[in-house]
């Protein structure tokens with residue numbers, strides 16, 4: 001059933017600050033605004049200028065659409081604007097987390113709940129280290145968000161938000177629900193984050209491929225690359241005693257097997273997974289495209305670190321990390337066959 005734009009305004013438990021309002025932050029904030037929340041966006045002058053000229057629009061693959069012109073003061077660039085927030089959602093990229101934490105530590109009253117809605121494993125810990133007086137909670141965004149047009153943020157795939165269980169979040173759940181962003185509180189965030197990371201292992205492959213997610217996942221050799229990276233990670237998680245949870249239509253452990261099947265079978269078995277916008281790309285591709293440092297060290301790099309902690313190697317993930325770093329300095333696209341050959345070669349050494 002498509003979400004519509006006629007949510008009745010919900011009684012809001014307080015003010016929300018979105019810290020690092022880019023794709024994910026603007027999308028979440030726009031939906032919360034649509035549900036009647038008091039939201040302040042803290043981000044960069046570039047997007048502030050865009051949102052002065054264009055309305056902030058959120059849409060999703062189920063037909064939700066909401067648009068509103070932000071008033072002056074809604075989207076600001078000063079970290080101090082978070083000072084009176086009752087809840088902070090951090091949505092900066094991983095390389096910016098430590099700085100965001102230090103900026104928030106300067107302005108937030110002790111005990112303010114802060115949710116890290118970022119990919120990777122360590123961002124909540126990095127924030128907590130920078131602001132020991134705040135109540136920092138790990139969170140997870142499963143779906144893809146793309147800025148389709150200036151000020152227009154689109155959710156292209158399915159899934160719901162998760163965050164670490166803390167009673168302080170309970171009063172907010174009704175609002176998130178009304179916003180069409182159900183927030184599930186979990187006791188097993190380490191498993192949630194690693195399960196999301198297993199899906200994010202596709203980010204470097206998508207970024208290296210240079211093509212949209214749908215086109216990339218439709219090619220068996222790219223999927224074989226993903227299967228290699230996921231299998232390497234699953235074996236390390238098993239040794240570390242970290243269980244994985246199901247985040248897609250398929251149990252997480254079955255995904256590498258599904259990735260290896262021929263294209264004709266994959267399009268049948270993975271119909272739900274492939275029900276995405278043909279233009280959707282990974283956030284890592286967007287970083288390469290924009291000439292920014294990527295989050296590869298916080299994704300594949302975490303797998304390499306997990307292996308080292310066990311006195312082992314993670315050659316597939318180490319190679320993907322290296323190739324993405326190479327692309328950060330000298331951009332090139334990797335055809336599926338060539339990328340697979342490169343990863344198989346690594347495995348033999």
Ligand SMILES: NC(=O)C1=CN([C@@H]2O[C@H](COP(=O)(O)OP(=O)(O)OC[C@H]3O[C@@H](n4cnc5c(N)ncnc54)[C@H](OP(=O)(O)O)[C@@H]3O)[C@@H](O)[C@H]2O)C=CC1
Pocket residue numbers: 019020021022023024025042043044047091092093094096099100103117118119120141142143144145146282283295
């Ligand atoms: N995009 C997606 O589909 C998904 C992304 N994620 C994860 O969510 C997180 C956010 O991703 P995404 O929204 O794509 O990233 P974006 O780069 O679009 O947004 C982050 C924004 O924060 C800004 N920023 C960084 N530091 C500060 C600061 N100190 N003060 C104010 N603004 C700051 C950045 O500006 P600048 O770049 O100029 O520094 C940027 O505009 C990442 O961890 C990503 O992996 C998770 C699921 C899906």
Ligand SMILES: CC(C)(CO)C(=O)C(=O)O
Pocket residue numbers: 119142143144145157199200202203281282283284
């Ligand atoms: C939604 C998903 C998995 C899409 O690749 C993502 O997390 C990202 O782009 O960073």
